[in-house]
Amino acid sequence: MKVKSGVLAAFVAPCLPIAAIGLPVVVHLPPYYAGTLGLPLATVGLLFSLVRLVDVPIDPFVGNLIDRTHSRWGRYRPWFAAGILIMMAGVAQVFFASPGISAGVAFAGLLTMYLGFSSAVVSHTSWGAVLSDDYHERSRVFGWWQTANLLGLLTILFVPPLALFLAGARDATVGVHAMGWVILIALPVTLLLNLGVVPERAPRAAEHPTLKDIIGVARLPLLRRLLLVDLLANLAPGLAGALLIFFFEAARGYSAAEARWLLVPYFAAGMLSAPVWVRVARATSKHRTIVWALVGYAAALSVTLVIPPGNFTLALLGFGLSGIPAVAPLFLLRAMLADLSDAETLRTGKDRTALFYAALVAVQKLGYAIPVGLSYSILAIIGFDPKLGQANSPEALTGLVIMFVAPPVLLSLLAALIVRGWPIDAEAQATNARALKQ
Numbered sequence: 001m002k003v004k005s006g007v008l009a010a011f012v013a014p015c016l017p018i019a020a021i022g023l024p025v026v027v028h029l030p031p032y033y034a035g036t037l038g039l040p041l042a043t044v045g046l047l048f049s050l051v052r053l054v055d056v057p058i059d060p061f062v063g064n065l066i067d068r069t070h071s072r073w074g075r076y077r078p079w080f081a082a083g084i085l086i087m088m089a090g091v092a093q094v095f096f097a098s099p100g101i102s103a104g105v106a107f108a109g110l111l112t113m114y115l116g117f118s119s120a121v122v123s124h125t126s127w128g129a130v131l132s133d134d135y136h137e138r139s140r141v142f143g144w145w146q147t148a149n150l151l152g153l154l155t156i157l158f159v160p161p162l163a164l165f166l167a168g169a170r171d172a173t174v175g176v177h178a179m180g181w182v183i184l185i186a187l188p189v190t191l192l193l194n195l196g197v198v199p200e201r202a203p204r205a206a207e208h209p210t211l212k213d214i215i216g217v218a219r220l221p222l223l224r225r226l227l228l229v230d231l232l233a234n235l236a237p238g239l240a241g242a243l244l245i246f247f248f249e250a251a252r253g254y255s256a257a258e259a260r261w262l263l264v265p266y267f268a269a270g271m272l273s274a275p276v277w278v279r280v281a282r283a284t285s286k287h288r289t290i291v292w293a294l295v296g297y298a299a300a301l302s303v304t305l306v307i308p309p310g311n312f313t314l315a316l317l318g319f320g321l322s323g324i325p326a327v328a329p330l331f332l333l334r335a336m337l338a339d340l341s342d343a344e345t346l347r348t349g350k351d352r353t354a355l356f357y358a359a360l361v362a363v364q365k366l367g368y369a370i371p372v373g374l375s376y377s378i379l380a381i382i383g384f385d386p387k388l389g390q391a392n393s394p395e396a397l398t399g400l401v402i403m404f405v406a407p408p409v410l411l412s413l414l415a416a417l418i419v420r421g422w423p424i425d426a427e428a429q430a431t432n433a434r435a436l437k438q
Contacts (some may be wrong), residue, residue, distance in 0.1 A: 003131050004369055008144045010130065010197035014084065016143055016152035017186035018120060021091065021113070022368070023153045024179050026241050027260065028160070028172075031386070033106065035173050037099050038369075043381060047103060049373025051110040052365045059365070060214045061360025066123055066402050067351060074200040076354075079123035084191045087116030088184055092391045114365070122361050126354040129338035133436070135421055135429035136282045138335040143278040146331035150271035156182065157263050215353055222340055225418060226333060227363045232415035233294065233329040234367025235406040240301060242371040246379070247404040250389045251397050258321070265302025265320025271325035277328040282339050286332045287422035293332075294416040296325030298409040305405055331417070334360065334420065339429045346432050375403055 003011075025048070034044040062079070069075045090113025097106065128141050159182050162174025167174045217223055248259035283288040301324035307318045338358055341353045384392055384398035392400075424432075 002134075002137055007131075007198055008141065009139075010193050010427045011131070012144045012148035013193050014080075014124065014187070015095060015121070015148035016115070017183045017190060018087070018124075018157065019149035019152035020156035020179070020183050020251065021087075021117070023263070024095070024176070025102050026238070026372065027244065027263070028176060028179070028366065030242075030376075031245070032172055032176050033081055034099075034386075036176075037097060037101050037106075038293065039101070039103065039106065039406075041376060041386070043103055045373045045376035047107055049370065051114060052368055055111065055114040055118060056362045056365050058115065059122060059362040060217070060357040061358075062356060063117050063126070063352075063355035063361075064214055066126060066354035066358075076127040078402075079119050079193055081191060082125070082197065083116045083119030083121070083123060084187050085116070087113055087120055088187050090108040090114070090116055091180055091183050091187075095176055095183070097205045100353075118358075118361060121364075122354060122358045123172070125334055125361070126357045127198070127200065128334070129341060129353055129357065133342065133429075133433040135339060135426040137277050138338045139281045139286060139332060142331040145334070146327055147271050147274045150267050150274070151325065154264065154267040154271060157260070157267065160260075161257070166298060180202040185213050213350065213355060217352065217355055222423070223344075223356065223359065226337060226340060227359060229290070229329070229415045229419045230333050230360060231363045231367050232411045232418070233333065234364055235289075235370060236294075236297065236301075236411040236415070237326050238367050238371035239375055239411075240404060240408045242375045243379075243400065243404045246384070246386055247400060248315065250384075250386075250392055251275075251309075251401050251404075252315065253309070253390060254312065254315070258312060260314060260342040262319045265316050266323035266326075269320045269323035273324045274327050274331065277332070281328075281332055281335075285422075285425050286336050287419050290332050290419050291416045293328035296411045297322055300325060301405060301408055301412075305401070336424070339424045339432070340435060342429065342432045343424060346435050347421050378403060388405040 019148075030044050032047055033047075034041045035040050039047070066075060066079050069078065071078055089113075090109055093109030094106075094113050097109065125145075128145055130139070131141050132138055156179055159179050160172075163174050163178030164170060244262070245256055245259045248254045248262060249256050277289060277293065280292075300318075303318050304315075304319060307314050334357075337356055338353075341351075341356050344356075345351050345353075347411040379386075379396075381399065382396050384400055
């Protein structure tokens, strides 16, 4: 079943502000909290990691509740709307925090934002999984989803420098507040568009999952395999992103502003290449395309080691190159999970779509949580001081370079090995879809 482009556009519209939150959380907010707001670097790393870890166990319960929901507004709409509203409350606390904020208050704001994120993203991706039951159409649905995510990231990237230019200031607070306002305005606008246009397919005739199913999903070999691939595929760019500014500023001699601009070609390349990866997956299969993309990302990121320090043009091209393969696993794994959900519904008689996507969101949060906490802690151990920049010791700078490239490359190659030989292809999904309609 083909989904109309207008419906897809309305469906993915909220991805712009939701994804826009992700970039500041990894790139802007940790240095801002450690610098302008005055929290110690180690405390910031712990807070931004711990809040994700605390929030992770909540996702499966949210998914289970969504699968059990019946309302006049549908299964996914109520949870999606509630998640957006909670997220807005958290954004207001996190982006508009005052200097001297305590660790407890900072943690509470981050937790509120992530609780809303859980409800919104689990319900939204589950909703996307049931927009179509066609193997290739699901790649298209989540290709649009990923393109909108990258557009949101790319858009928010321009907000701080534009705000600083208009305000005639250099205070990081201006840029952080501007990002907060953009997100707070865009969330309700895109939510209303989504709710007014996007339909919900009638729930499949299946039993409702029970609380025991939350534990049971961890026993499914294919689900565990897919979740592991997603974790590794998120950790790879997550580690590189967490160290992006430090690497290009301290090890390659760019300013922090120039380092942030390197994200423009990275996200733009990913956004423009997403439709190409959809076509590649249609011509071959989703899992083969993911293998090629992961190997390509490992190769592209390695290229950054040979970029001469101070050559900003080559840095733009080189880091932008890594954005092309990085995008494919992020959305194709979600399309693969929709196929797996159909196979499990047929096998067990229970529709656990939201529970499966909740597990994926939980793993995604781990992929976001681990890089900042792990990399910042290791940098502290090897003696790297972000305030010193290029004045750090040669040993600290060498450790920074190794951390930026080696772990992401190894994790990408490991993920490629694990996803090889995935059993659900287009023919298997077509068979499952026909059986579920009977």
